[in-house]
Amino acid sequence: MKNKQWMLRAVGVISALALGLGGLAACGNSSSAESKNGRVYYLNKKAEEQSTWVKLGKAFEKETGIPVQIQTGGTDYDSTLRSELSKKAAPTMFQADGPSFMSSFKKYAKDLSNSDIYKQLDKNYKNRVLTNDEGKPIAIPYATESYGIIYNKALLKKYFDASWSTVKSAEDINNFKALKTVADEIQAHKDEIGVKGAFSSAGLDTSSAFRYNFHLPSVPLYYEYADDGVDMTKVPSSVKGTYVKKMKNIFDLYIKDSTVEPSSLSGKTMDDSIAEFATGQAVFFQDGVWAYNQIKGQSVSDNDLGVFPIYIGAKGEENQGLNQVISNYWCVNSKVSEKDQQATEKFLNWLVTSDTALKAISQDMGLVSPFKGFDNEKYQVTNPLVVVNREYQKAGKTDVISVPTVSHQWEQNLGSAELNYAQGNGSWDDVVKVFTNDWASEYKLAYGE
Incomplete structure (x- = not known):
């Protein structure tokens, strides 16, 4: 769950409150x-x-x-x-x-x-x-x-067993290059696997955007902080965005090897994404342990649930564990x-x-x-x-600490830049600018420094 990380999670059906409480x-x-x-x-x-x-x-x-x-x-x-x-x-x-x-x-x-x-x-x-x-x-x-890339073991086995698959076991999916190979091949053979796409829709509406404007940025921030010796429990006054270009690697997979076209992402909700994974329409789904209650009891059995770390192509990610x-x-x-x-x-x-x-x-x-x-x-x-x-x-993998972001406004700005990029209305450079420039300005607003 729900995360600073720190997180905006509004899933499930919420009834509107009468008596003048508006959206509550x-x-x-x-x-x-x-x-x-x-x-x-x-x-x-x-x-x-x-x-x-x-x-x-x-x-x-x-x-x-x-x-x-x-x-x-x-x-x-x-x-x-x-x-x-x-x-x-x-x-x-x-x-x-x-x-x-x-x-x-x-x-x-x-x-x-x-x-x-x-x-x-x-x-x-x-x-x-x-x-x-x-x-x-x-x-x-x-x-x-914890969170990462949840996957369906039964569907992944169909891929491993296919004559055309390059990767043959889950143990070999321990870095971005391997993950991309698998996702690209599943997308190319989605009808044979019986899915609509490798990844469930990367919804960028308000119910789902937290996965990409808060959870996903924690990975490049973690690696940057680790390199620079930054305290991961604090909010620094600025960030360099060292690994944001690598974040593009995984984001591109999410939007291209998907159940839907990138142009439709603005209207895709958290419920849509969960449903696509839970009913076997997608092999992969970025989310966390809190999603289990929405997945259980549908077509993916408990025994078929696995999780990969969020790989972006960082050096040493073979030893990476899940985000905490x-x-x-x-x-x-x-x-x-x-x-x-x-x-x-x-x-x-x-x-x-x-x-x-x-x-x-x-x-x-x-x-x-x-x-x-x-x-x-x-x-x-x-x-x-x-x-x-x-x-x-237990295997000794290194936890990826999900660090606090500077503000919810920064997250919203980042999500908007990601959506514009996904829909072809902006470049990844715009995402990088929000990541760094908006961080510094939001810090000054929040902390007055």
């Missing part, structure tokens, strides 16, 4: 009215997990008597959150996705130094919290996720009443200590969560995409 999707299970025990109102960013969050809210409310309201923020979470925070019955708890997000919302985030949720955080993740100007923790990471992202953080709204803050902190602690929540988060949501309670074997995630990530790590 409402799936709350209680009113936001005050109670003697305080209240909890969580504005959830991950729409694909909404139904599970509603169930958890009901269970907590039944157990404690504290009313819980769970709502999703639609496709523009930042805008929705900004609007909701201005209201009298504002969210008591919200989601952050990285440093650039917190630069805009940190005034609303409570110091959680003495909270139970901070104490429950695994010691190895204490240095991954987001902090205020005094260095106090104000955003607690609640999920670590922490883009999901919990914050408590410091502007609501003390009673509501206490109720919200109680809810947060319940989420990482109660059997009900531990099971739901690990098994229903499939999240790998960095709290002590999840160490128990029965709360280990069985998501097959998570299992693949563990295998890469």
